[in-house]
Amino acid sequence: MIQITSDILLDESEVQIEFVRASGPGGQNVNKVATAVQLRFDVANSHSLPDEVRHRLLTLARGRLTEKGILIIEAQRFRTQAANRQDAIGRLIELIRQAAQKPRVRHKTRPTFASKQRRLNTKRRHSLTKQLRRANPEMNEE
Numbered sequence: 001m002i003q004i005t006s007d008i009l010l011d012e013s014e015v016q017i018e019f020v021r022a023s024g025p026g027g028q029n030v031n032k033v034a035t036a037v038q039l040r041f042d043v044a045n046s047h048s049l050p051d052e053v054r055h056r057l058l059t060l061a062r063g064r065l066t067e068k069g070i071l072i073i074e075a076q077r078f079r080t081q082a083a084n085r086q087d088a089i090g091r092l093i094e095l096i097r098q099a100a101q102k103p104r105v106r107h108k109t110r111p112t113f114a115s116k117q118r119r120l121n122t123k124r125r126h127s128l129t130k131q132l133r134r135a136n137p138e139m140n141e142e
Helices: 028-032 051-060 081-100 113-133 137-141
Strands: 013-019 036-042 070-073
Touching: 013 113, 036 081, 051 081, 070 081
Parallel strands: none
Antiparallel strands: 013 036, 036 070
């Protein structure tokens, strides 16, 4: 079991880890050793996640999801399989923790009386500035 939060435990059988060859520099080691990790987690059919967390995770990680709702995390930052495996699992845990946080409810607020007064005073000042820039019509008649 993977501990996500105090009340969410993830069954390890729901996470598939596959080792693949990493891309990028590394000489012969890259061509011989499969150190990169590809972690797959079926978010859509997971029994370990509460429904609300699952829905938030689906929207939060939509760029990394397949059409079937499988989350894919690739880790190749380190040179060893063990370190990349820990990195991938840590990123999965962090993603689920973000989804577990309930979004704060936004309450409608109204502008205060003082802020309305400040806005109207600014408008009056701006209007007066523009009036003073205009050519005086009385002087043009002479």
